[in-house]
Amino acid sequence: MSKDIQQELIDLIAYCLKDLGWAELYPEKISLEFPTDRRFGDFSTNLALKLSKLLKRSPREVAAELTACLSKEISRSELKALVTQVKVEGAGFINFYLKEDYFYAKLKEIITRGKAALAAEAKADKKVLIEFVSANPTGSLSVAHARQAAVGDCLANVLSFMGFAVQREYYLNDEGNQINILGGSVSLRRKELRGEKIEFPENYYQGDYIYDIAKIAEELRIKEEELGDFAAGHILKIIRQELLDFGVHFDCWYSQKELAKSGKVEEAFRRLKEKGYLYEQDGALWFKSTAFGDDKDRVIIKSDGSQTYLAPDIAYHEDKFSRGFNWLINLWGPDHHGYINRIKASLAAFGHKPEELEVIIVQLATIFRNGQPVQMSTRRGQYITLREVLDEVGADAARFFFLMRRTSSHLDFDLEIAKKQSAENPVFYVQYAHARICSILRSSPEGISQEPDLSVLKEKEELNLIKKLLEFNTTLTICRATCDPYMLTVYLQELSESFHKFYDLHRVLDPDKNLMAARLALINGVKILLSCGLELLGITRPEKM
């Protein structure tokens, strides 16, 4: 198929707007969407409702006039072969009803071109840097990091599928106060293991893993002053492996230590000073972030001469732009929401548009077991780790569960449900649909016909299923617009449901050869979509379960 009918109809609506002399009144993009209910046609626009206010006329009247023009234009174009009628319904919606041939053609496109029929045709115009996890290398990843990892990786997959150039980056806090404390913690534990009496400060790392590192450091005779770097390096290896086992990879590990060495921090200070956004007070150096809407100015160099966390971070975000990225996405935990304004302020100070940085706050996940929250305490080094979740439920269920709620909402993650192999567990529901299709295809006496006559697919469930397939792209558009991949999990559950309903009422392996060929093609189309969606989520597509 050349141009999609949706775009053709939008073009036609734009033409009619011009024809009626309304085009200038309505410069916005014309929206033509799947209606909320299948009864209201196959495409729908609320344009007349929007126009009615501008024209000061009743919506239905405006809709009728627009519809008359549209009908006329459709009847003299090639669209008349696919559009059965254009109707004004409800408050003033204009609904387009399409012939089934249109859906057969779309299905055919999917089964002949596969995933390529769904992916972006052209490269998108933005170079995206998505920074996520970025946990300090001072301990194993927590479930909070795990959720960020799942969301960030999946969002990157989706944007990449939609044609954006995407880079995944982990900002590595490999020097500074926390690394010093880590080194101090290992040092004390090593002394303790040697039999010395020690006093372990409360703000030091309490977890048992510090003993493990201390033992290794003792064996390797690591020097006292190198303990921090040694421990951070050791933990980083563990973090990398945890992420790999979770199916998350990064294109770039951006070292704060390297950034500090590069002189970019001083360069950023110099430029800010030049612009008059730095000043000294109480022996500290302040960034005038209030000039850009922050609540208060922020210290970047403390009175003791050391930098705050904000200092390298300002330079880091400026560096993202100088590396050629023009869409920055940061995934942060809810404890960082106060940082949004100050980082955006720093970007504004450098002359960037604050909206080029999108900060997604990934809300916390609470782990439940049999309906009871599992208690945790980071202070004592007792928190639930990504590793524990992976060991218990596996990467597939973990990824799906972390993704299945709106990212900005709290998430309850019940380990027992994630382990269940039943309908209660949505990831199994979706994977089961995929496996079931594979099973049918295996037991089919014939292969998939290259030229099936799809027009024999006349049952309600068959047409619903095809229409559901076409909603995939809308789902991706929503994911992009909201910077949130969770809608994909909802879509896959709905698609699986449509498939199970079809399956229950109609036999694929029907004695009628033509019908069987068409239904095999249909379920193959469903398989392609399920497979593509699961791949974007980073979840396996089992052929048998």
Added chain:
RNA sequence: GCCCCUGUAGCGCAAUGGAUAGCGCAUUAGCCUCCGGAGCUAAUGGUACAGGUUCGACUCCUGUCAGGGGCACCA
């Protein structure tokens, strides 16, 4: 005190400002000579409260109430 997130059916959730607010669990009543019953069909039941914006509000704005998280010259 200030900031962020969340209040939708008994429970867990969905609904890119749109048409009769959807789904799962639970409860109740059904469906297996048959491609995987890990499934399907029904019944029951709902937008925290008070204003406002809009042709139209679960959705946006203001206030109230309730739950969770955060408010350093920490990272």
